[in-house]
Amino acid sequence: MKRFDSTVTELQPVASDYFRITFQWPVTLPLPQPGCFLTVSAGSGFDPALRRPFAFSDVDPARGTAAFIFQRRGRGTAWLAERRPGDSLDVLGPLGAGFRAPPSGARPVLVAGGIGLGPMLFLARQLHQTAAAGRNEVPILVLGYRSASQAPSVDLPPGSVICTDDGMRGFHGSAVAYLDQLADALPPYYYACGPVAMMAAIDRLAAARAGQADWQAATEQWMACGVGACQGCVIPFKDGGFKRCCADGPVFNGRMVDWVGLQE
Amino acid sequence: MDLRVNIGGLTLANPVGVASGTFGYGDEYAGLFDIDRLGALYTKAVTPEARAGNRTPRLADTPAGMLNSIGLANPGLDSFITDKLPALRQRRCAVIVNVAGTCPEEYQAVVERLETVEGLAGYEINISCPNVKAGGLALGTDLKLVESLTRRLRDCRQRPERPLIVKLSPNVTDIAEIARAAEAGGADAVSCINTLVGMVIDVQKQRPVLAMGTGGLSGPAIRPVGVACVYKVSRAVGIPIIGLGGIGCLDDALQYFLAGASAIQIGTALFRRPECALEILDGLAPWLEANHLSSVTEIKRLLKV
Ligand SMILES: Cc1cc2nc3c(=O)[nH]c(=O)nc-3n(C[C@H](O)[C@H](O)[C@H](O)COP(=O)(O)OP(=O)(O)OC[C@H]3O[C@@H](n4cnc5c(N)ncnc54)[C@H](O)[C@@H]3O)c2cc1C
Ligand SMILES: Cc1cc2nc3c(=O)[nH]c(=O)nc-3n(C[C@H](O)[C@H](O)[C@H](O)COP(=O)(O)O)c2cc1C
Ligand code: FES
Numbered sequence: 001m002k003r004f005d006s007t008v009t010e011l012q013p014v015a016s017d018y019f020r021i022t023f024q025w026p027v028t029l030p031l032p033q034p035g036c037f038l039t040v041s042a043g044s045g046f047d048p049a050l051r052r053p054f055a056f057s058d059v060d061p062a063r064g065t066a067a068f069i070f071q072r073r074g075r076g077t078a079w080l081a082e083r084r085p086g087d088s089l090d091v092l093g094p095l096g097a098g099f100r101a102p103p104s105g106a107r108p109v110l111v112a113g114g115i116g117l118g119p120m121l122f123l124a125r126q127l128h129q130t131a132a133a134g135r136n137e138v139p140i141l142v143l144g145y146r147s148a149s150q151a152p153s154v155d156l157p158p159g160s161v162i163c164t165d166d167g168m169r170g171f172h173g174s175a176v177a178y179l180d181q182l183a184d185a186l187p188p189y190y191y192a193c194g195p196v197a198m199m200a201a202i203d204r205l206a207a208a209r210a211g212q213a214d215w216q217a218a219t220e221q222w223m224a225c226g227v228g229a230c231q232g233c234v235i236p237f238k239d240g241g242f243k244r245c246c247a248d249g250p251v252f253n254g255r256m257v258d259w260v261g262l263q264e
Numbered sequence: 265m266d267l268r269v270n271i272g273g274l275t276l277a278n279p280v281g282v283a284s285g286t287f288g289y290g291d292e293y294a295g296l297f298d299i300d301r302l303g304a305l306y307t308k309a310v311t312p313e314a315r316a317g318n319r320t321p322r323l324a325d326t327p328a329g330m331l332n333s334i335g336l337a338n339p340g341l342d343s344f345i346t347d348k349l350p351a352l353r354q355r356r357c358a359v360i361v362n363v364a365g366t367c368p369e370e371y372q373a374v375v376e377r378l379e380t381v382e383g384l385a386g387y388e389i390n391i392s393c394p395n396v397k398a399g400g401l402a403l404g405t406d407l408k409l410v411e412s413l414t415r416r417l418r419d420c421r422q423r424p425e426r427p428l429i430v431k432l433s434p435n436v437t438d439i440a441e442i443a444r445a446a447e448a449g450g451a452d453a454v455s456c457i458n459t460l461v462g463m464v465i466d467v468q469k470q471r472p473v474l475a476m477g478t479g480g481l482s483g484p485a486i487r488p489v490g491v492a493c494v495y496k497v498s499r500a501v502g503i504p505i506i507g508l509g510g511i512g513c514l515d516d517a518l519q520y521f522l523a524g525a526s527a528i529q530i531g532t533a534l535f536r537r538p539e540c541a542l543e544i545l546d547g548l549a550p551w552l553e554a555n556h557l558s559s560v561t562e563i564k565r566l567l568k569v
Contacts, residue, residue: 001295003538041536046512047328049483049532092296092538222323224330224535227296229288231308231337232323242316242337247292262320264475 001227002029003092008083009065015152017072018117019081023089025059025066030094032056032066034123035218035251038093039226042076051092052076053223053246055193057118069118069152095226096250099123099191099216101136106189108139109182111175111202113194117143117152119218120193124157137186144175144198176201192254193218200259207255217254219262221245236261265549269303269526269560271504272427272452274386276358276527278303279560280517280545283508283531284362284388284431285309285334289348290355296538300356301545306529307344307352309364309390312373314340319475324464329483329510330532331462333476336364341374345381353383360429364390368403368413372420379422386426389417389451392433392458404433404458407445414449427452429506432497434486435461439493440500447501455506455529456497457490483532484510491523498524498564512540514547521563 010022025032032038039051058067072081083089102108108127112120120141127139141160145151148169151162162170163178171178176198182188192202192215199217206212221233228247235245236258243249267278281304287293290305299305317337324331339347344361352359361384365371375387391404391413403409410430417428430446432439434457443454459480464473472478490509497505507525511517512533520528530541548560557563 003296046484046533046536048325049329049485050323050325050535090537222321222325224323224332224532225286225288225292226535227292229292229308230286230332230535231317231334232332234317234320234322234337236320240316242320264319 001093001095003090006089006091008087008089009085011081011083011085014069014154015150018069018152019072020057020067020069020154021080021083021089022058022065022067023091025064027061027064031061032059032094033098034126035098035119036094036096037250038066038068038091038095039223040080040092041090042079048076050224051226052080053095053220053226055119055122055218055250056094057122069115069121069154071115092226096246097248099218099251101130102127102189102191104136105186107137107184107186109179109188109190110139110141111144111179111190111192111194111198112141113144113175113192113198116193116218117154120191121154121156123191124160128157142175142178144178144194174198174201176205179205188212190215190254191218192216196259196263199254199257200263203254203257203259213255215254216251217257219245219250219252219257265552266559267303267545267548269504271386271429271506271527273425274358274427276303278545278548279521279527280541280548281306281360281506281527281529282534282541283529284390285332286531286534289352290359291351293534293538297542301542302357303527303545304358304360304385304529305352305355306360306388307348307362308338309336309362310338310341310344310374311336311364311366312341312370314338314343321473321475322479324473324479326462326464326481326483327485329481329485330535331464331474331479331481332459333474333479335476341377345377349381349383358385359383360386360388362388362390362431368409368416371413372416375417376420379420379426384426386429387417388429388431388455389414390431390458392431392435404442405436407441410442410445411449414446414451418450429453429455431458432456432493433458434489434493434509440496443497443501447503451503453504453506453526454497454501455508456493457486457509460486460489482509484512484516486510487516487519491519494520494525495523511544512537514544514551517544517548518551518563521560522567524564524567526561
């Protein structure tokens with residue numbers, strides 16, 4: 001990990017209030033893996049005082065760039081949405097431990113809700129590549145949105161499924177409802193990133209299915225240091241303990257996370 | 265330029281330290297800047313038993329600052345000694361352990377035990393944490409308790425070369441009185457300030473953002489409070505003062521030195537820009553030279569009031 005001043009190469013709107021920002025990634029740094037994140041310092045001076053965390057959605061070693069997809073929500077992301085090519089971007093990363101490979105013989109089923117899009121797209125592309133090399137089964141990417149207008153205009157890997165609550169596009173219903181009715185010769189192995197309510201529902205589904213002792217959840221929590229020093233970003237676990245989202249995660253076995261505690 | 269400062273018998277290579285709770289046990293930031301150049305590293309609070317800490321969320325963003333309610337999460341004294349201390353000992357900077365507990369006996373248990381291990385430079389007694397129900401702030405606001413706790417720890421200390429630094433809370437009517445009580449109890453130095461009690465309410469959800477309701481405010485927003493506290497305390501006691509609260513650049517640090525601090529700590533600003541601690545350090549010598557001073561402790565003489 002390193003803190004450095006990068007340069008924005010592209011800022012592209014991908015849906016209403018969603019953007020993909022691409023910036024230079026020095027070849028001397030480790031290549032970010034799906035599930036890993038970075039923090040950026042938004043605004044100027046020390047206001048806001050805290051860096052903002054985002055999960056990588058892309059790396060392009062040939063062009064020396066990396067990217068993340070973000071939603072404009074508050075002052076940090078509003079500032080980010082105003083960046084233009086050539087602007088500098090204060091980046092700290094790569095941080096955290098990414099996703100682990102799926103078990104053999106299982107279908108990687110990747111679920112993205114809301115701002116979980118970036119890391120899931122990144123993972124889906126990587127699992128398609130490793131599937132082509134015979135290292136795992138071909139993954140399915142499932143994206144959930146309230147309405148068709150919220151669905152992003154990004155290149156989705158083949159076999160991706162869009163679910164909308166209003167049924168205006170793709171599967172009519174939530175991403176979890178889609179998983180529930182999915183019939184497949186292979187047992188599913190879930191990866192997910194999205195709102196806590198969605199993660200909790202996936203966990204219940206995983207628990208209900210025999211043999212799903214493990215699924216991979218990319219978690220989110222407010223962060224201060226991002227490097228494991230402050231204990232601010234902890235995620236509650238079902239055993240009553242806590243783990244640091246930034247340094248022990250952000251990817252955890254979803255069965256272990258106390259989703260009810262996290263939602264409260 | 266000689267940047268050394270003396271804190272109650274302990275010589276620090278320079279006056280720039282990193283604040284308790286913002287720097288873990290050191291190794292977390294190792295890849296980001298050269299920690300060995302710091303004058304001192306103040307560890308996360310150590311309590312006799314492991315503490316999981318408070319419910320989440322523990323953090324909230326505020327104008328030019330943040331709230332935290334970590335709740336003194338730490339692995340406990342045994343684990344600190346076996347798991348954290350070996351790496352800390354390798355550091356060239358002075359390692360000062362932040363000590364906390366729920367009652368005087370717990371503070372004593374930590375100090376007594378740490379007196380038996382090598383590789384530590386001193387103790388910072390956290391009587392001012394706003395995030396725990398027992399001990400913490402309750403101890404730090406009672407004059408008699410501050411004096412008797414300080415005396416108790418001083419009496420059990422075997423190694424006088426390790427200064428006893430009492431960390432003061434700004435959440436009191438008169439911080440100077442508390443500083444005097446610490447001095448009367450035999451403190452070698454005081455550090456100020458710890459965080460200010462604060463609350464952020466989510467208007468949409470109509471409830472506090474932090475699970476615990478309130479938390480401790482830190483960052484640039486509290487700097488004027490910290491500078492005023494150091495100024496008041498410096499007029500009340502003769503022991504050295506370590507200033508902190510919202511320091512992020514050289515000018516911020518100089519305000520504290522002018523107010524009467526002999527050394528400083530950097531906390532929340534590290535989250536935004538970890539290497540700001542070294543940038544402040546690198547700016548000190550040129551500033552002293554330009555102002556024809558030969559040590560940081562001379563800076564306070566420049567203040568005109
Ligand atoms: C490991 C990790 C990866 C992330 N990846 C992405 C990503 O790929 N794309 C993306 O758009 N966002 C991502 N986030 C969330 C992102 O960090 C926040 O949306 C962002 O910090 C908001 O900043 P702001 O200043 O715009 O909003 P603020 O004004 O600070 O807050 C606006 C709203 O966002 C919520 N919020 C702020 N920070 C967080 C957080 N860390 N976790 C949950 N809610 C938060 C607050 O509840 C508030 O209501 C990630 C967070 C983490 C911890
Ligand atoms: C996340 C966090 C954890 C902290 N933990 C401790 C602690 O364990 N012991 C302590 O004495 N102070 C603790 N503090 C207080 C800081 O050491 C410091 O006094 C305060 O943050 C003001 O300085 P700053 O504005 O530079 O951060 C903590 C502060 C923060 C932000
Ligand atoms: S953000 Fe500080 S420990 Fe994770």
